[in-house]
Amino acid sequence: MAARLVQGQTNQLGQYTTQTLPPVKYYVVATEESVYPTPESIGRLWRGRDRYPEVDLPPAGSAQVRLEPGKLE
Numbered sequence: 001m002a003a004r005l006v007q008g009q010t011n012q013l014g015q016y017t018t019q020t021l022p023p024v025k026y027y028v029v030a031t032e033e034s035v036y037p038t039p040e041s042i043g044r045l046w047r048g049r050d051r052y053p054e055v056d057l058p059p060a061g062s063a064q065v066r067l068e069p070g071k072l073e
Contacts, residue, residue, distance in 0.1 A: 002037035030067035
């Protein structure tokens with residue numbers, strides 16, 4: 001999971017855009033905390049995955065998700 005971790009920062013409107021994601025399913029989370037590819041951080045993300053929306057990114061497409069920043073547990 002650490003190898004697949006994608007992070008980014010939103011713009012002033014709270015939007016995040018990237019051109020680098022392949023078309024697969026993603027768990028999406030918004031947090032003000034830093035997330036590092038360490039076993040501890042990845043474990044926290046994995047344990048909380050049932051609280052994150054799963055987004056199916058289509059080929060040559062886009063997805064919109066509305067999130068509220070939350071704490072990782």
